Amino acid sequence: MNTRVKCKKCEKIAVVRVPYAKLNLCSEHYEEFFERKMLKTIERYRLLRGVEKVLVALSGGKDSLVLLRVLSKYKSVLGVEITGVHIDLGLGEYSEESRRVVLESCRDLGLECYIISLKELLDYTLLELLEKTKRPPCSLCGLLKRYILNTAAIEWNFNAVATGHHLDDILVYRLREMLIGQRESEVLKLAPITRGVQGLYATRIRPLYEVYEWEIKVYSELCKIKHLEKTCPFKYRDEISASIAEMLNKIENKAPGFKIALARRLAKTSLRETPLQQATPCQYCNMPSSSGICALCKLTLKTHGKPMGLILREKLRNIKVNYTENSTAS
Ligand code: AMP
Ligand code: ZN
Ligand code: ZN
DSSP states (O other): OTTTTSSSSSSSOOOOEGGGTEOOOOHHHHHHHHHHHHHHHHHHHHHHHHEEEEEEEOSHHHHHHHHHHHHHHTHHHOOOOOEEEEEOOHHHHHHHHHHHHHHHHHHHHHHEEEEEEEHHHHOOOOHHHHHHHHHHHHHHHHHHHHHHHHHHHHHTOOOOEOOOOHHHHHHHHHHHHHHHOHHHHHHOOOOOOEEOBBBBBBBOOTTTOOOOOOHHHHHHHHHHHOOOOOOTTTTOOOOHHHHHHHHHHHHHHHSHHHHHHHHHHHHHHHHHHHHHGGGGOTTTTSEESSSSSOHHHHHHHHHSSSSOOOHHHHHHOOOOOSOOTTTTOO
């Protein structure tokens, strides 16, 4: 950033350039710009229509903690209650640090938070389950997180689960699936909002749908948002995703704002579809399934020799908010 360029809104020196909006902004006005953008996304896609209680899924990384801070700051304007939830996957030091930063952030914001320990729910950590199943880490972790977050929201009577998925991740994921994927209906779920089905699916909202990863990074630095710098030990980007990201970045550089326009176009297709309505309740636990047995019950029939869905639901029901390190899930 040229050190003599002034902020578009005041006399201060600008510290951020927002190319697609042709704006140079000082720290204070960037903060305002970022928050407004998120609020406008909430309005544009009616993410909070009819919603009173939002469960914010917190990984400990900057995306979800930035999301938490903005939702918390505007909760009275938005007319919602905000509560955090973190799943401790049992990945050693990485999970311990994630859990600590999530608890601290919620405490600093005066918000309640649930901590769910995978080990307490299923008797095994993610590492132990990976060993048992030999499944790819991201697919197993995704399955567990989806089931647990959805079931928790249903059991605790939340109207919506908010996640920190942002523009760059969503576009790469969706284009990858369009080009070589086989799970089109899964991908359609990565819309700004996936409306729930009473008692089966909690509504999922993604308020960072139109927000670039770099915008989150700058906001988190300027607002000094505490978060975990480390990324998940299993995180990797395959070559195809990396090529898609590179191509999108090249177009974005030539035509600033291109990614937002593309995301809006994709939102139109995904909002028209309603893949969730086709789900049928699992015969063991009553949670959603495509074939009569849900993914978690299928998995645990193999790992535990019995379907664990119902037991897991019961344990979730008993978890207390405002978790302290001494309490247990039973
Ligand atoms: P990821 O799939 O790791 O990129 O995460 C996407 C979003 O899922 C994050 O922004 C969070 O909202 C949520 N999430 C990821 N990991 C966790 C976790 N361990 N506990 C709760 N929510 C999570
Ligand atoms: Zn300014
Ligand atoms: Zn089940």
